[in-house]
Amino acid sequence: MLQTSNYSLVLSLQFLLLSYDLFVNSFSELLRMAPVIQLVLFIIQDIAILFNIIIIFLMFFNTFVFQAGLVSLLFHKFKGTIILTAVYFALSISFHVWVMNLRWKNSNRFVWTDGLQTLFVFQRLAAVLYCYFYKRTAVRLGDPRFYQDSLWLRKEFMQVRR
Amino acid sequence: MEGKQWKKIRESPASTHTLKPQAKLWAWWLNASLTPGIAKLGRAEAGGDLGRRPSLAPPSPRLPQVRETSASRGSSLGPAAVAPRQPGGHQAMRADSGLGVEEDHPRPPRALPPVPSAIQDDIPLSRPKKKKPRTKTMLASASSEGLDQTAVQRPSEGSEPPTKDPVEHPEAPVQKRQKKTRPPLEVESTFSQKKRSSPSLLPNENCVNMEPAEEPVIQKPRRKTKKTQPVELHYANELGVEDEDVITDEQRGPEQPSMFTAPTGTSQPVGKVFVEKSRRFQAADRSELIKTTEKIDVSMDMKPPWTTRDVALSVHRAFRMVGLFSHGFLAGCAVWNIVVIYVLAGDQLSDFSNLLQQYKTLAYPFQSLLYLLLALSTISAFDRIDFAKTSVAIRNFLALDPTTLASFLYFTALILSLSQQMTSDRIHLYTPSSVNGSLWAEGIEEQVLQPWIVVNLVVALLVGLSWLFLSYRPGMDLSEELMFSSDVEEYPDEEKGIKASS
Numbered sequence: 001m002l003q004t005s006n007y008s009l010v011l012s013l014q015f016l017l018l019s020y021d022l023f024v025n026s027f028s029e030l031l032r033m034a035p036v037i038q039l040v041l042f043i044i045q046d047i048a049i050l051f052n053i054i055i056i057f058l059m060f061f062n063t064f065v066f067q068a069g070l071v072s073l074l075f076h077k078f079k080g081t082i083i084l085t086a087v088y089f090a091l092s093i094s095f096h097v098w099v100m101n102l103r104w105k106n107s108n109r110f111v112w113t114d115g116l117q118t119l120f121v122f123q124r125l126a127a128v129l130y131c132y133f134y135k136r137t138a139v140r141l142g143d144p145r146f147y148q149d150s151l152w153l154r155k156e157f158m159q160v161r162r
Numbered sequence: 163m164e165g166k167q168w169k170k171i172r173e174s175p176a177s178t179h180t181l182k183p184q185a186k187l188w189a190w191w192l193n194a195s196l197t198p199g200i201a202k203l204g205r206a207e208a209g210g211d212l213g214r215r216p217s218l219a220p221p222s223p224r225l226p227q228v229r230e231t232s233a234s235r236g237s238s239l240g241p242a243a244v245a246p247r248q249p250g251g252h253q254a255m256r257a258d259s260g261l262g263v264e265e266d267h268p269r270p271p272r273a274l275p276p277v278p279s280a281i282q283d284d285i286p287l288s289r290p291k292k293k294k295p296r297t298k299t300m301l302a303s304a305s306s307e308g309l310d311q312t313a314v315q316r317p318s319e320g321s322e323p324p325t326k327d328p329v330e331h332p333e334a335p336v337q338k339r340q341k342k343t344r345p346p347l348e349v350e351s352t353f354s355q356k357k358r359s360s361p362s363l364l365p366n367e368n369c370v371n372m373e374p375a376e377e378p379v380i381q382k383p384r385r386k387t388k389k390t391q392p393v394e395l396h397y398a399n400e401l402g403v404e405d406e407d408v409i410t411d412e413q414r415g416p417e418q419p420s421m422f423t424a425p426t427g428t429s430q431p432v433g434k435v436f437v438e439k440s441r442r443f444q445a446a447d448r449s450e451l452i453k454t455t456e457k458i459d460v461s462m463d464m465k466p467p468w469t470t471r472d473v474a475l476s477v478h479r480a481f482r483m484v485g486l487f488s489h490g491f492l493a494g495c496a497v498w499n500i501v502v503i504y505v506l507a508g509d510q511l512s513d514f515s516n517l518l519q520q521y522k523t524l525a526y527p528f529q530s531l532l533y534l535l536l537a538l539s540t541i542s543a544f545d546r547i548d549f550a551k552t553s554v555a556i557r558n559f560l561a562l563d564p565t566t567l568a569s570f571l572y573f574t575a576l577i578l579s580l581s582q583q584m585t586s587d588r589i590h591l592y593t594p595s596s597v598n599g600s601l602w603a604e605g606i607e608e609q610v611l612q613p614w615i616v617v618n619l620v621v622a623l624l625v626g627l628s629w630l631f632l633s634y635r636p637g638m639d640l641s642e643e644l645m646f647s648s649d650v651e652e653y654p655d656e657e658k659g660i661k662a663s664s
Contacts, residue, residue, distance in 0.1 A: 004470050008473050022537060022538075025533065026531070026533050026537070029526060110587060110601055117584045121580040121581060124533065124580050128537045128541060131537065132540070132544045132549065136550055136645075139474040139477055139478050140474070142470040142471055142473055143471055143474065144471055
């Protein structure tokens with residue numbers, strides 16, 4: 001069974017990483033006095049996303065559903081989060097690489113093209129969706145039903161099998 | 163009959179074993195009977211006490227066995243030596259049991275004074291052996307006890323002085339022997355058994371005759387009563403003891419509890435309660451204990467355990483509060499932004515250069531803030547409609563649910579706002595067209611700024627509308643209702659409720 005203190009700690013860590021992600025997405029364009037600053041911010045942001053992915057998977061592994069072997073049920077329940085996180089991680093890395101590649105020599109240069117703008121929009125939209133889905137999943141994993149056998153779990157399992 | 167009994171005794175291992183000490187006893191008694199000096203004293207005491215004896219001292223159940231063995235031995239030795247003592251023994255037995263058996267079956271005398279050395283020798287022999295040897299020694303000792311008893315009882319006859327005198331003499335050696343033998347016995351016996359023997363001595367302190375009667379009580383501790391009694395009965399049957407000779411425990415019933423059992427009284431309630439704390443029982447007052455338990459109960463009632471579910475719920479509610487704040491703040495910011503733009507642009511949007519010059523420092527920070535607030539508001543709005551359940555969200559959207567509409571408007575505003583990122587950066591890097599490398603060529607300002615102002619206006623409108631929609635039902639939160647309940651079953655009910663309310 002998941003301990004309340006442990007869960008609180010994990011949840012606060014997840015929220016911290018999410019907040020950092022949101023902060024960088026919002027204000028990275030402002031903090032471009034030197035290209036290194038943006039580079040560091042982007043690297044940390046990508047690591048934060050990776051950390052969040054690791055944490056959420058560790059939380060999955062900790063559930064009774066996963067330990068009982070009902071991985072498909074877990075995936076079915078949180079497939080939105082898993083897919084979106086992966087997409088967002090890919091979009092973030094590609095956007096960061098692109099932007100840093102363009103701004104490395106002159107950080108105050110106007111670098112926008114239609115392609116970059118499109119990627120930017122998708123990356124930021126994905127960020128919002130990722131933030132929503134990830135937060136929802138993290139909160140939902142606090143449900144004690146995921147850590148014990150129950151009628152609800154059996155019904156869910158039957159629904160997935162259909 | 164006696165012949166048969168003798169046969170039985172010889173067959174049984176116990177009887178063969180008892181012969182050894184008794185042979186010594188015989189020898190000793192014959193010597194002792196010749197010494198008349200001490201006997202006079204003994205006779206006087208024994209004769210005086212004889213009348214009281216049965217009532218005071220409960221005869222041991224081992225007596226019959228002893229009688230049988232001694233009787234058989236007496237027959238083998240010859241009646242002449244033992245005959246004078248017979249009537250005394252009968253008298254004593256009558257007094258004990260109240261049944262005169264000897265009139266019908268005159269038995270040869272069997273009482274023999276015990277020799278202290280004989281028993282002392284016998285005890286160490288029996289010790290190393292286990293069950294059977296112990297019972298044998300028991301028989302031996304019992305026989306000696308029996309002999310003691312008979313020896314004490316004999317003087318009551320008072321008919322034949324020469325024979326009485328020697329009878330009394332063994333009394334002194336017997337007491338000596340007891341003193342000698344007791345220490346090893348006590349060492350062997352358990353604590354409880356010691357307890358038993360001590361009270362029996364107290365009431366009979368002044369009574370000399372009681373000493374032999376207590377002999378079984380002292381000697382008993384050598385074995386466990388539960389085991390030995392059936393064995394004794396078995397031997398008694400083997401030896402062919404008559405029922406009359408067997409004195410059962412019933413006769414000593416009234417006295418036994420005081421002697422053999424711990425004093426039983428009705429338990430009285432005590433003010434203290436013994437509570438086990440860290441593997442030790444510690445005394446605690448009843449009233450205090452009740453108070454503490456009550457306190458614990460109260461505290462348990464007041465503070466239910468904080469589960470992960472509660473943590474998740476509290477976090478979710480906290481975020482909803484942040485979202486509620488961001489909704490209003492975003493709406494205000496957007497309105498303020500569009501007002502500032504229109505004010506700076508002048509009448510009919512004629513003064514773009516002024517707008518660019520004044521607004522270039524504000525453009526990017528405001529864009530960032532707008533994104534942050536829009537992101538928070540969108541997430542919060544999605545939380546309210548439980549966007550992850552797409553089918554529910556679509557259904558609610560088609561039903562024109564205000565909260566769902568608001569979240570949709572937020573998302574649209576977000577897309578529009580993000581699409582202006584390039585223009586915002588261009589405004590941020592504004593330099594007059596006269597400067598080399600300027601992004602703003604002559605005449606391009608209106609072409610770029612016109613759609614940007616319109617988009618900002620739309621964003622402000624969308625955000626304002628969303629805020630209005632959300633404020634229509636600020637308490638609505640489908641995620642909280644569905645996420646932490648059994649969402650599969652309760653979901654249709656929830657939707658019914660929403661429809662009914664709307």
